Amino acid sequence: MSIRIALDNPPEFYTNLDFISGRVILVLHRPETIGNVIVKLEGESHTALTVPSTGDRDDLYRGRIPGGGGVGDIITESHKILYRLFQVYPDDGAALAFQPGTHEFKFNFKVPLNNICHDPKAMSALLGIGGLSGSGFRTMDGSKQLMLQHVKGTLPPSLTGFPQEAEIRYYIKVTIQRPGFFKENWRYQVGFKFLPVEPPRPAKTSQEAFARRPFTFRPQAALHQKKSSFFGSRSSTASPSSGAGGTPPSIEMSARLPFPSILTCNEPLPLRLIARKLAPTEQQHVYLTALEIVLVGHTQVRVHNLENTERSTWILFSAPQLSPPIQLFNSPTDPVDAEFEIPKTLWKDRRLPNTVAPSFRTCNLARTYGLEIMLTLTWAPSSSPSSLKPNSPSITLPLKLSKVDVYSGIRPPQELLNSVSTQNSRPPRLPNRPPQQPPRPGPGVNVQPPAPDPLYPPQLGTVGATMYEEAPPSYDEAMADQLAGPAARPAYSGVTAENAPSTMPAEKS
Structure with a gap:
């Protein structure tokens, strides 16, 4: 048995909005029953630091390290910044027997613009029921991601060069599931380099x-010589003078x-x-x-x-x-x-x-x-x-x-810039105001209608108040599905090979 991932016309690196397509090539030497063939597009940001000693008073008030790490222990943190799934086999969920020979499964991904770990809904959806998706295969432990601090932003570039401390890597992984309690799943992965598109550039100005x-240079020293003693010896002294070298x-x-x-x-x-x-x-x-x-x-x-x-x-x-x-x-x-x-x-x-x-x-x-x-x-x-x-x-x-x-020098497509500028030109939505119950009037009291609130003008009405209820769409929501990645891109090598072994310490569970 052998597994290989062959990418279709792979560039030097991928960027946002690129389509990553290829084939999973499986070579069997004997009949095998295969349940699922899952291809994943993943990006991970790993960091690791050693807990320092409490050398000053401020360290005594440092919050407790998660996991109970003590002085000298290595603490790790990992973020799934990119996670996409593509089930290439089967379509109906039935496990079939494969005969010896070469079998190919095609896959296709589109790289998004923003990271995914900041979205609690996406992380919860990755959990599925009991940590399993509807297809029965484990996706990821999204509960760990929900416990971390996240920042929404464009996917970061591939980054290495800090052994045992930090790295950002991107992978294409394939998992071939084999039904049976004692049968191990087959896995294979290939790394790729990633360089993001640059944000919209500000307008050029003369600033x-x-x-x-x-x-200011120090004044040059002028040399003054004096005759002294019977033997005619000379002694020289240096003193600042502007006449020797001019005004500094x-x-x-x-x-x-x-x-x-x-x-x-x-x-x-x-x-x-x-x-x-x-x-x-x-x-x-x-x-x-x-x-x-x-x-x-x-x-x-x-x-x-x-x-x-x-x-x-x-x-x-x-x-x-x-x-x-x-x-x-x-x-x-x-x-x-x-x-x-x-x-x-x-x-x-x-x-x-x-x-x-x-x-x-x-x-x-x-x-x-x-x-x-x-x-x-x-x-x-x-x-x-x-x-x-x-x-x-x-x-x-x-x-x-x-x-x-x-x-990065990778300009985003003009259609994307136009879409973003259109969304940014929308007027800001009004903040939600909690409903207030009017006091109950006593018997014989005339109820007057409330005075209009200048912050909530009546001309907006019910329709206007809900018009801007949702936040402006993100890059992913603003771009069209058919929008392709940028064509022009500079050279980028990173620091190490994308398929080099990871230098990060093992993450503690």
């Missing part, structure tokens, strides 16, 4: 997010990104580096001699009430020694507040690595990004780069943009 830092330059460096700050996977940085003159000087010969641009990712890992943040870095551009160095400003006579933009040719061809996952937030994992720029500036006495010496005054400035979003 910019920036990080800036002013600085005073400059402000800033890093700017379009606002909102959005970077795109496999696309260049829309970064601008600008120098601004703060004070008049006689000699304003300042050179950019080194530059480094680093993308910093912060992965927030949560297990119940334990949290940890992992820091990852990707070097986008690194030049420890620019050759030739770049002179800031065109002339020392430039007026105050004059600006000089560092040429973008240094990093215009540097794209985000294909191992960078887009920003996301799911139930127990989140990824945010920032950008760090390190600039080394050197003050020279003349406008010739040859005047730069190893002992020339220099300064290294850090510039940090802490709130940067990374998008």
